[in-house]
Each structure stands twice: as C-alpha cells, then as structure tokens.
Amino acid sequence: MKSYKKGPHPRARGPDIRGAGNIMHRFANPNRFMRLSQRAVPWFAALTVVLLAAGLYLALVASPADYQQGETVRIMYVHVPSAWMAMFCYSGMAAAAAVGMIWKHPLADLAAKSTAPIGACFTFLALLTGSLWGKPMWGAWWVWDARLTSVLVLFFLYLGYIALNNAFDDPARGAKASSILVLVGFVNVPIIKFSVDWWNTLHQPASIARVEGPAIHASMLWPLLVMAAGFTTYYLWVLLVRMRGEIVAGKIRALRLRQVHGL
Amino acid sequence: MLNPLLILIRRDLRLAVRQGMDSMMALVFFVLAVVLFPFGVGPEANVLARIAAGVIWVAALLASMLALERLFQADYEDGSLELLVLAPVPMEVVVAAKIAAHWLTTGLPLMAAAPLLAVLLGMEAGGFAGLLAALALGTPSLSLIGAVGAALILGSRRGGVLLSLLILPLYIPVLIFGVAAVDAAAGGYALQPHLLVLTGLLLAALALAPWAAAAALRQAVE
C-alpha cells in the first residue's frame, strides 16, 4: 500500500496507517461504542415495538376515514413517514460522510455505510406505497408526479452509493469513494428536486387531484407522528445493529490479516 | 497556472488522436442510438418531430458517458496519475485539463452531429439554434459531472456499469433543461430562460466538479 500524502492532516493518523496491528488500533474507540450500543439496542427495540404497535392501532383502527379519499388515506400513515425517513437517512448519510472525511472518524464512515440500506428500504417503501395509493386516487399505478419522480431519483442515488461502497476490495477505499459520492449527491438533491418540480409543472397532466389537504386534522396528525417516531427508533435500532456488525467484521478482517502476516 | 493546463490538454488530445477510436465510437453510438428510435416508435413524421429533442439529448447523454470510463483509467493503470498527484500543479488543474480534453473529443463531435440527426427526425426549423446552444452549454456540464464518477470508480470492480449508476441520476437536471430549451425554441417560445438555467448548472458544475474529482483521485492513488 502506498501512502504518499502531501501535508498530512494533524488528525489523520489512525485510519491512514495500514498494516495488521494498526487496524486493531483503529478500533480502539469503537470498543466504547460497542459497550454503549449494547446497552442502547434493547431500549430502541422496545421503543420501536411500542411505538409501531400504537401507531398501527391508531392508523388502522382509531383514526377516521377521510371525507374525500375514504379509507385509502390510511396508506398515508406508512407512505409519508417512509418518505420522511428516505430523506432523513440521506441527510444523515451526508452528515456522517462529511464527519468521516473531515475528522477521519472511523465510526462516521460505518454509520454512513450502515444507513444506506435502511434508507434504500424506506425509499423503496415510499415508492411502493405511493404507487398503491396512486392507483385508487389517480387511477394509475405510476404518475410522473414531481414528488414521486424525485423519490425515484433518490432511490437511484442510494443504489449508486451502495454499489460504489461495495465495489472495492479494500473497505477503506469504498468508504472514502462513497463519502465523496454522497456529498456530491447531497449538493445535487435540491437541484434535481427543483428541476423535476419545474419539469412537472411544464408537463402537468390535468387529471391529477392534489393529495394533500389544506390542513391536516389532529385525528390524522397523531397516527402520522407516532408512526414517524416508530420509524425513527426503528432506524436507530437497525443502524446500531448494522454498525456493530461492521465493527465485528472489521475485527475479523484485522485478525485474518494478522494471521496472514504471521504476527 | 494556465500553461500547465494547456500542456495537459494538448497531451490528452494527442493521446486521443493517436488512439483515435474512443471519440469515434462515442459519435457512432450517438448516431446509431438516435437512428434506432424511428424503428422503435414508427416513421410517423409528427411523432418523431415531437420527440426529437428528447431522443437526441438522451442519446448524447449516453454517448458522452461511453468515453468517460477511460478518462482516468489509462493514467491510473500506467502510474502517471500518481506522478500527476505528486506534481507541483494542483490536482484540480489536472482534472480541469482532462475534462476539457474529454469535452473536445466527445462533446464537440456530438454537437457537430446533432443538427444532422435533427434533420433526420424532422425537427422544427426553429429548434436548431436552441439545440446547438443547449448542447454547447449542456455537454460541458455532462463532462464535468461525469469526471467525478470516472474518478470515483478507479480501481473498483465492474467499473462501466457502476459509472452509469453513479452519474446518470446526476445528469437529470441537464437533460430536463436541455430538452426544454430545444422544445421552447422549436415551439417559438423564449429560449433565453432555459439557456440561463443551463449556464447556471454549468457554472455550478465548473465550481464544484473539479474539486470533487480531484479529491476522488487523491484517495484513489493514496
């Protein structure tokens, strides 16, 4: 491994020095994360179960049907939180990637990597439930609505990130390259959103009824907020589990490297 | 600052001319892809005229991506990229030179061929000026954005397919406004607002892409 670097960053020690022993050193700080996350995981799990159970009850049983959309409005309670989480996860990935690049914090790269599949799942769900909502509302499974289209592009951005992250033999390379990609993508998301909105108003089909009402009633806001909170704790739960998995995988790699080098 | 830029551009152009094939291939692909559409949608003249702008733009987008995979690959494989990283010239200048050479060898030929294809598809006469202006402002943005992707995939497995997955979503704004400009010109509407947006996109890409690509190259040879 070559390591030419002009003017090394003062904090650029750990992750840049490669070699069998140093990979262990790199996980010195994550050991504390392992202890903390072990304690936090059951709490997030319990919170998720309680919030999602309550949210599902509120969404399916306790909330009224919409006077315009009837019972299909219930799809909103999974569709809208999924779409929120899709954007939240992408912003979280960009923030983690920035922290990983600037401060070389090893946990930040793992957080970004572990967020990607969760965000991709939420994006997929937002698209799918949007399609299932669109059929009774708009009469078509797919409409080139500005928001649906933007979410579709977001889905491709997630897929690109995951593909790039896994495309290298050296996971450190994958983390660095995909951090740059997610930051470039993050700058582009508002531009894409703006151009898709603009494109959509240019080609607006006349038959689309706007889905959102003027102001959402409290009886519908509560299920929505509880479901969104449940999705958030679910995200944190799975994020911690996946990050733990990544750290263990790193330790396995380090041990194997040590065996290969005969240390 | 300017001198090394020109030297690097000349070097890349000379390499491109010597190899010759890459930009020819992109051009042939562009023409072929457009020619396929009448077979797909039928030879009806008004349908073809209606979709001409979109077809030409999508084909140009894909064609400009073909040569991208090789943008840094050869220099990465033979080690000259490492020398360029160590050279006193800032990496951003090296990247800018590479992008300029890429545009001169693919974007420019595509622009030259586009009016011919517009004739084949029966585009409205008014649209030609819009097409050329939009391509002139849009294809450099494609080269700039694409360079970031080309730098990111260095040393990865399955580079080509990966590259398209990374950069095609980022091309969407250029596509939208590029097509809108041609449609506006063909329909007799004002062309200027679209060109201004395309200019804005170009300036943003010009300001950000060389830095992102240079950062990607540095971590690739690190």
Next chain:
Amino acid sequence: MDSFSSFLNMGGHGGFVWPSFGITVLVLVVLLVTSLRSLKARESTLAKLRGGATETGRGEATREA
C-alpha cells in the same frame, strides 16, 4: 363479525390499504432480521477466530472478500 369484515374491506380499498401495510411490515422485518443474523454470524466467526488463534496457533487463514 360484520364490523371485522368491513374493517378488512376498508371501504372497498382493502386491496390497496392492506398490501401497503403488509409490505411495509415485511420489508422492515426482513431488513431487521438480516441485520441481526449477519451480526450474530460475524460475532460467532470472531469468537471462533479468537479461540482458534490461541489454541491451534496460526490456523488456516482464509481470505474473505
């Protein structure tokens, strides 16, 4: 009984409402379970590697992608 069947029917839109919730739950559960199982598998691999390293010295070092 009647209220239950009307609950399932969802005003004639049961075919859209229930798949939305069902697929959402399915996707989230699958993601959770695969994450948990991969963590478990890796933890046991690590334990085995550590045990193997102390007992048999340098065991066979397999490289994983």
